[in-house]
Amino acid sequence: MRYELYYWPSIQGRGEFVRLALEEAGADYVDVARRPGQRGMPAMMKLLEGKRTAHPPYAPPFLKAGKLIIAQTAEILFYLGPRLNLAPRDEAGRLWAHQLQLTIADFVVEIHDTHHPIGSGLYYEQQRPAAKRRSREFWKSRVEKFLGYFEAVLDKNGGHYLIGRRLSYVDLSVFQIIEGLRYTFPRNMKRFEKRIPGLVTLRDRVAARPRIKAYLASPRRIAFNEWGIFRHYKELDR
């Protein structure tokens, strides 16, 4: 099956959590809006408009798998997980993986809102003082709560992977979170990482996997930039 991934072509964003899974699995997929030529974006917008779709997604990313259109990052991974051998196949295992992924999704919103606490319809420059305060609160009480939770889950599971005895899409997503936080808040993250030694080792383990390594070095990996979820603004990194 050739999967079609639909996501904004110039950012990692939420689509990146799906890309990492597809890449690790060596899946056959097309990143539709990034295809050469100008036809990808109109195709994506048409599906979002919903005139020809029974179940139009609310927003990208979404995945076309045969006739199915599946949206919401965590749901896409829930669907792909067992099919790509990146999640357990039994109901309890699938639900546990999904539960962790939904918690990552909650964290992603909070990371995004450090630079956009007032509204995503405004520029960062229009909400800088609020962004400073929110970033301070984020480091004071949120990072430790989220990452401390994942560190504990990893530890409870033996320290190698978050779920079971093999790599899952949740491990790939935690890799992406750490990469993103390093880019966004290099100073804060440097100080914080000693409190999550297990997750840092997991990050290294993921980065060393042959397919992930090749992907990260390829032009398919978009560089972090100031349009995505993870943005580096020096003044927010105190």
Add this chain to the structure above:
Amino acid sequence: MRYELYYWPSIQGRGEFVRLALEEAGADYVDVARRPGQRGMPAMMKLLEGKRTAHPPYAPPFLKAGKLIIAQTAEILFYLGPRLNLAPRDEAGRLWAHQLQLTIADFVVEIHDTHHPIGSGLYYEQQRPAAKRRSREFWKSRVEKFLGYFEAVLDKNGGHYLIGRRLSYVDLSVFQIIEGLRYTFPRNMKRFEKRIPGLVTLRDRVAARPRIKAYLASPRRIAFNEWGIFRHYKELDR
């Protein structure tokens, strides 16, 4: 099967989306932290601590179903849906219901953040100016985007229910969103409702269902208050 729901005892919060489904189905359940006596909250905190649980939840609400512990509101509903006859049973239908519920979950975060844009660790009074700006942005660009989407989904499906030909947990959740917005932003909502006539009718249809009607009139339904997601602050409702 007797389900055990674990959630904070004094607010509707995210637990309410689960309660509505359990109540509509006439399910056998215990709202653990609200049991008479003082033993509910310690039981909940113990499970959150995770010492005796292989898969500790990050936060309430969570559901105990036999040996399974399931967290994340949307995942709990995904699990319960077909079991309570409140969701389709086929994979495509279940995923579509879940996708809509995850979009509701995203909206719930944005509703919450209108009064807490800087941080949930601070009091509302410590972030009032930012809350005013965020509420303005919320009404300017977010409400229409989310509720307009659900209005279109409802319309596309014939106008009676959001999914298929029967009530689903997604309908119950949309009911809760409308109730909550009416409580939180009565002035704004009054003006806005003419743009979502279908959803308003759906809300009435849900409210008239015998079990929901009985539930809403019972002491099991906690009143809206200023500790939950939906809070009424007059100055945010312009």
